[in-house]
Amino acid sequence: MTITLITLIAALLLSYLTGAIPFGLLFGRMVGKDVRDEGSGNIGATNVNRVLGKKLGILTLLCDVAKGFFPVFVASILLPMGDNWELFVGLCGLAAVLGHMFSIYLGFKGGKGVATALGVFLFFSPWAICIALIIFIAVVGVSGFVSAGSLAAAGMIPFLILMLGGSFSTFFCAAVIAVLIWIKHSSNIARLRRGEEKSWKTKGAQ
Template sequence: MTITLIAALSLSYLTGSIPFGLLFSRMAGKDVRKEGSGNIGATNVNRVLGKKLGILTLFCDVVKGFLPVFVASIVLPVGEHWALFVGLCGLAAVLGHMFSIYLGFKGGKGVATALGVFLFFSPWSVAIALVVFVAVVGASGFVSAGSLAAAGLIPFFILLLGGSASIFLCSAVIAIMIWVKHSSNIGRLRRGEETSWKTKDSA
């Protein structure tokens, strides 16, 4: 079991580490880290390379969050700590995106990869969180504010909809990591310097 868990965690981290935004930008002859906000996520890829590659980056980043926990749920033996171990694989995938081994332990802010993880944990919680995201972005004009609101609330949605304590805990840790990674956005929001989505948000 120990070897299987270590392998699952390692593969989850390595999968999450794949910098799809950077790979797609290099295929297009650019380095997304040197343009726009410098982030490798879908928002900046959309800004620098256009909607098609932005959507493709979003899709791939979501899949690299969903796939590790899906595989882990199959290969890890069902037992007392099964939910915790699967949750930790989701956490490892998000850590991979944020601190990619392929990028010198630098990376993105983890929202799309976390979305993939949360989709496996509780699709209905994601649906509710997306409503929150749209509402906050629509009211405030800031994609970063919507991401922070949705990420902060989704662990509680998971718990309210019957998720286990282990899944809630892993989800809460992921949410905290997303907030930490958005510290610069939070600072700009507090100072009134964050750019509205109407002028292409810098999240």
């Protein structure tokens, strides 16, 4: 059974709309704060943790991971198997990450996509995620920069997926997501090059 164009478009749209839900902003409004006005101004878990505290930061992280995982999980069940099944499921993951980065609910602005991408990659290759987390922790531990750890882990994920038996279609989608994460971290990269990026040990914006 082949996947029709209408079915694929519907799956991509729903994945995007799910990924676009700004949980960090919603949790902030629950306690009367707009996380975009404080810290780094980002809606992701790192800034939520900084502005709203650890509990809401962890909750935001879990929700952002879930909105990456569930679209691909549901798509893998509902989309009929076929020659391009893995590619189409991967594109749903990409759509979810794009939703987080360019949310329709926020005027096509959003976060940097790391946690949502984590959810997508967790579905495709949990072992790749385990290795990437080790890389993340090592880089953050040595450098002190969460952004550097995120960039290193994101850059390695596509190759880890391929090395651990993932298909080229999955590798392609993971590579596009990794490039988008690097693009969204352009300001962090600029600060790292200038020596102005703040360490995770400080209260400064990341």
